[in-house]
Amino acid sequence: MGNPTGAMVVIGDELLSGRTRDSNLHYLAGELTRVGIDLREARVVADDHAAIVAAVRAMSAAHDHVFTSGGIGPTHDDITADAVAEAMGAQIGPRADAMALLQEHYDRQGLPFNEARQRMARIPEGATLIDNPVSVAPGFSIGNVHVMAGVPKIFEAMLAGILPTLTGGAPLLSQSLRVLRGEGEIAAEFGKLAAEYPDLSMGSYPFNLNGAFGTNLVIRGTDPARLDAAMMQLVRLFGEPQ
């Protein structure tokens, strides 16, 4: 549809062991839809250097923007910055402005700015810092890769800081129609309609609510006039809009 494309790399053992349920992908998906960046793929990988390098490298080559979450804290399992540096062919080391931010933060709290905390100032050369209004330790952007924290509140705040700096496209719009018929009954006509509108994406999602079977039909696209036209045909085929 001509919009820039995006991918996400979600990093953390805790997501693959079932300890934690990720919410950053869902949040990012909604925000990118709003600004017109077409999220095409997400990969969830463990706290494993080679796995992070491979995923970031592949996604960076294939898409306009890559968003990562997780692995930028002070502990031994926080290895994202080093892995992203390797993926992007950059050197990495402590950076003066990040050191200063953190030093001031811990001084203010009366906490030691120890070696572990200093690790959070390791930033690949050539990167731009991403502001962290929640807990100071910054994220960073290098090339087309935007590296953010895994804690949802911090991820969301960092994303809010960088989204206005990215060139999006036309927002992805959607309209939906709720039909009290099974997918199998509407499939033939819905498929024909989808074929008539190759510039739109049409999906059907069955539901069963208090014993009532039905299907949500969803049309997505960037051109409001085309969406309206398809929606009118859909309503003519299957019922009233909601």
Next chain:
Amino acid sequence: MGNPTGAMVVIGDELLSGRTRDSNLHYLAGELTRVGIDLREARVVADDHAAIVAAVRAMSAAHDHVFTSGGIGPTHDDITADAVAEAMGAQIGPRADAMALLQEHYDRQGLPFNEARQRMARIPEGATLIDNPVSVAPGFSIGNVHVMAGVPKIFEAMLAGILPTLTGGAPLLSQSLRVLRGEGEIAAEFGKLAAEYPDLSMGSYPFNLNGAFGTNLVIRGTDPARLDAAMMQLVRLFGEPQ
């Protein structure tokens, strides 16, 4: 750790547009942890033939088991079976036993077994059907790839049917310690402990609950004696177990 490895491929535009929040990855992660299959990676892809083929092929080559969710219904956007067939180099067509199951199901309900519904009997050659106790339309296993529905209730029921047929390993166990100190304060000693136990995985997860900052320290592994030993050292370093 010697356990078989697993990967997941989650299929659906609705997850990448932000319409739907996936829950199958989190569910699968918990179940695989229980049966001793080490989930290493997950990929979320759109309803796009080439994207599904590429993800299934890569994950099937890299891991012992691949679990997919989504895209096996009757509508035009349900293209998983064909994509998996191509990824695994198999022919695909309507299969007699799947047709019979579905025919009987729709006859019983007095609903037409139309062309769209017959698409759900398209199964790659050489596959084994996966039972669907919720809505009959089967999933299937071909090679090391297990193809299941996206609707959580059906995904979970299908998974319950196949897990006992897979060879797992030692269940991945975990113990955790909640510490009312920031990650940056425990990082150095926690990192040293992790280095002493290369057979265990240790992670730290900061939290902020009603203004109290703290860190959950988690140790994972398959050998209960090693877990106990590491946990005793952790308690000696940082406090009481909970």
